[in-house]
Amino acid sequence: MADAAVALEVQDVHTFYGNIHALKGLSLTVAEGEIVTLIGANGAGKTTTLNTICGLVPPREGQVRLSGQDLTGVPPHQIVARGVVQVPEGRRVFARLTTEENLQMGGYTVRDQAVARAGIDRAYQMFPRLKERRHQVAGTLSGGEQQMLAIGRALMAEPRVLLLDEPSMGLAPVLVEGIFETIDRLHQAGTTILLVEQNARMALQVADRGYVIETGKIVLADSAASLRENPMIQKVYLGVA
């Protein structure tokens, strides 16, 4: 992995909410085709990291680059057009739009109608449940279905880098398994992924590498295998006594 080209690069970013200094010089990289996980406690700054990358909360200092191109200061909708797509925390499907309309919105940046249509069919192939529910408003879907929809919707934009924010949050264990299988499949298919999780156990099983974030800073970076064996990680994040 080390010699693959860098897809996403976050360099020394400082992000603020008013006076709250949420990210304090955070750096990370994700190589092409790699799956990297960012783990950390609640409030550590994981969501802020993803939103900084996506341009929703631009950093006050530092840079975000996609294949060497600077993304800092680019408005969020253009960052999506360049290929960085996020599945937000808590799924955030549009509750009053139908399943299919949600997918259409995921493909908003796709100009060619035929390509968008093919994307929707692909999403239905991947998640047949969504096809059954396609004319139903998304607010009436179950949590698991909403997560499928959130992922399917993000894939509509054919992302070069997919950012996932706690996709397993609030789901029953069997659904969590399913979501991680999906993530693994996307990775096998060559998608570059940055996965934010509180479920460190699952995340470190699918990931190539991992970063540990604490109060806005990366405190540890290593291969997923080494992180799994790390006593500190085992104690704090994996709950091993």
Add this chain to the structure above:
Amino acid sequence: MQVRLADRVTDLAIATFLWAFRISVVLIVVVGSFLTLSSGKYGLETWTGLVITGLTTGSVYALVALGYTMVYGILRMINFAHGDIFMIGGFAGYFAGLALSRLGFLNANAIASLISIMIMMVVAGVFALVVALLVERIAYRPLRNAPRLIPLISAFGASYFLEYSVKGWAGPGVYAFPDVAVLDQLVPIDFVRIKWLDVLVVIAALVMMAGLYFFVMRTKVGTAIRAVSEDKATAALMGIDVDRAIVTTFAVGAAMAGAAGVLFGLMFRQINYFSGFEPGLKAFTAAVLGGIGNIPGAMLGGLFLGQVEAVGPQLFLDGFGVPGLAGLAKAVGFTMLVLILVFRPSGLLGERISGTRA
């Protein structure tokens, strides 16, 4: 414990009062209608006349209400300058009509009249749209993230600015809208007295409302507007240009209000700098009646308010011998607002009046 008991008693008192109020309203409406109708004082012709008046004014309210409700839906903000956008559209249509009249085209024949009115509506719509976009850019966008009351004050400011700019430039006087002779003629059917003007207003409003509904519900841009209305950050994460969706919303609402300004001018034959105030307030009322933020609600609210205003005073109050009914029409609109909100705080089709964030 004592505090809780006091709260309970207050709650109970309020609930009792509201129910007593609701029951008396229903009684007034039912008994009043019964007394009026059984007196046989008014014939069918009077009633159909009132219904048609209600339908036409209601159509205009509905068109204007859509702009209030769409902007509220996407920004959670009351665009109080919207009534003035309607007035400015009316003025633009007035000048277009004047020019067409001077060319001798406006009243050349029925087809020419129809084409002229379409031109007036398009000119009005475009002009209203441009002004609305300027207002959005200058008075609202810089305040997008400010506390909710701030843009409201800015909207009042924009409203005053537009009214008094027009007053400064056109004077305080009333301009007589150009006459379109064919509109005054009666439609040749015998069972009801209806003018071509009424037909025009209702059809034009229906076409615009159907077009809007199609745009919002069936097109990609319309769906994006609904997505932005629901959740701006997530919409941006889909690659939707949120600013552009907001601007489009303002543009569509303003164009419809501008065109409605022409219809209103043709109905009431006059316009001045203050002509947008009252219809604007009524349309806002209609939007709240229908459930603010809800598009079919605004249409329904407008038509409903038009009907209640036209038919209501006669139907509900005449039986009790209340004098001066014609003058009561204006009061009825706002009484209606209060009443509906007492019965259904979220409006006719609304879900919740605030805080519908997922």
